[in-house]
Amino acid sequence: MASECEIRNWVAKAVEQTPVFDLHTHLYPASFEKLMLWGIDELLTYHYLIAETMRLTDVSYGDFWSMDKSRQAELIWQTLFIDHAPISEACRGVLTVLEKLGVDTSRRDLGKIRKFFAKQKPEKYVDTVFKLANCSAVVMTNDPLDPVERGYWESVSRIDDRFKTALRIDPVLLNWPKVADQLSELGYKAKGNLSGKTIAEVRRFLEDWIDRLDPLYVACSLPPTWRYPDKSFTTRVLDEAVLPIARERKLPFAIMVGVTRQVNPQLKLAGDAVGKSDIESVHRLCAGNPDNKFMCTMLARENTHELAVAARKHRNLLVFGCWWFLNNPSIIEEMTRMRMELLGESFVPQHSDARVLDQIIYKWSHSRQIIAKVMADKYVDLAAAGWKVTRQDIQRTAENFLSGTFTKFLER
Numbered sequence: 001m002a003s004e005c006e007i008r009n010w011v012a013k014a015v016e017q018t019p020v021f022d023l024h025t026h027l028y029p030a031s032f033e034k035l036m037l038w039g040i041d042e043l044l045t046y047h048y049l050i051a052e053t054m055r056l057t058d059v060s061y062g063d064f065w066s067m068d069k070s071r072q073a074e075l076i077w078q079t080l081f082i083d084h085a086p087i088s089e090a091c092r093g094v095l096t097v098l099e100k101l102g103v104d105t106s107r108r109d110l111g112k113i114r115k116f117f118a119k120q121k122p123e124k125y126v127d128t129v130f131k132l133a134n135c136s137a138v139v140m141t142n143d144p145l146d147p148v149e150r151g152y153w154e155s156v157s158r159i160d161d162r163f164k165t166a167l168r169i170d171p172v173l174l175n176w177p178k179v180a181d182q183l184s185e186l187g188y189k190a191k192g193n194l195s196g197k198t199i200a201e202v203r204r205f206l207e208d209w210i211d212r213l214d215p216l217y218v219a220c221s222l223p224p225t226w227r228y229p230d231k232s233f234t235t236r237v238l239d240e241a242v243l244p245i246a247r248e249r250k251l252p253f254a255i256m257v258g259v260t261r262q263v264n265p266q267l268k269l270a271g272d273a274v275g276k277s278d279i280e281s282v283h284r285l286c287a288g289n290p291d292n293k294f295m296c297t298m299l300a301r302e303n304t305h306e307l308a309v310a311a312r313k314h315r316n317l318l319v320f321g322c323w324w325f326l327n328n329p330s331i332i333e334e335m336t337r338m339r340m341e342l343l344g345e346s347f348v349p350q351h352s353d354a355r356v357l358d359q360i361i362y363k364w365s366h367s368r369q370i371i372a373k374v375m376a377d378k379y380v381d382l383a384a385a386g387w388k389v390t391r392q393d394i395q396r397t398a399e400n401f402l403s404g405t406f407t408k409f410l411e412r
């Protein structure tokens with residue numbers, strides 16, 4: 001029988017050494033030039049840190065946004081790291097990144113830190129970061145209605161294989177009638193009231209972009225007010241365009257539910273909040289479309305238990321990640337423990353949601369520690385129940401949590 005100490009060591013090693021397939025990020029490869037965010041100034045101007053800074057400074061929103069990025073980064077560094085203790089999870093993340101990169105922060109000198117990043121070349125730096133994060137692949141968030149991003153897809157041929165695609169379609173589901181103009185500009189005959197050929201044209205748009213991107217899944221984030229089905233354009237586009245095509249192409253449809261956009265527009269990207277959502281709609285979506293595959297994460301802590309229960313009821317539903325405001329150690333631990341107890345190995349504990357390349361270093365370092373802690377407790381409990389725990393079992397569980405559960409779901 002393996003001892004408790006042995007089990008804990010095996011788990012720690014397996015989780016640390018198994019590469020992760022990060023199923024939702026906002027990262028881009030170096031060939032996407034300015035869309036690839038990396039380095040200390042991008043780390044400091046992450047929207048999580050902007051929100052935290054604006055609580056503590058007297059600088060007005062207008063003055064903040066009129067500063068260039070390096071000046072914003074300096075204000076954030078001064079406010080959160082010098083004038084206060086950087087104990088929030090997002091601040092701690094910056095320090096973990098610097099520590100793993102071997103950058104000395106003992107002098108708390110931003111100028112010195114910047115010197116390290118000035119020496120890096122984007123393409124090589126991607127290798128360094130993937131290695132330090134022990135990451136095999138990241139899934140991007142690809143929005144063909146974003147003109148800057150679309151430009152790259154229309155010009156690049158091959159991209160770095162570690163960057164996988166996901167077709168993100170928030171406006172196509174949520175922005176009627178306005179999105180009709182955007183679709184029309186791209187040559188799809190769409191009417192704001194969905195009349196005539198609009199649905200067929202939305203399908204054509206989706207098919208064209210699935211052909212071009214070859215995505216692993218189609219995705220959308222939804223507000224807490226989202227209901228399914230209802231009489232809205234969102235339900236019509238879902239039922240008549242998105243779900244049939246996802247079915248045909250065998251692509252999961254991923255929903256991220258619970259974001260109230262722009263509760264404070266002055267904060268721009270940092271101005272979104274959370275609201276409790278409707279689990280019944282998730283049930284009806286999965287039960288009403290049994291030949292579709294769904295992935296789901298919800299933003300409100302209050303929804304996370306019922307979402308885990310929903311996954312027990314629908315084999316076509318894969319629950320993933322501790323999203324955004326849930327991506328804090330105390331909540332990750334609680335969620336991961338609860339999900340393991342309800343779902344065994346059949347969920348994806350985490351995604352990084354990284355917007356800045358370097359962030360995968362800290363997001364995975366912090367999350368791996370928690371996944372390992374919970375997993376070790378569960379294996380120690382198995383041993384106490386008389387089960388002969390093997391190192392191979394532990395390795396298989398780590399692989400499932402960090403990549404296998406997701407990749408097998410894609411193949412189903």
Ligand code: RAT
Nearest residue numbers: 026141221256269324353355
């Ligand atoms: O976590 C984030 O950075 C959010 O701003 C969102 O991007 C969210 O994750 C989303 O994908 O909508």
Ligand code: ZN
Nearest residue numbers: 024025026353
């Ligand atoms: Zn995201």
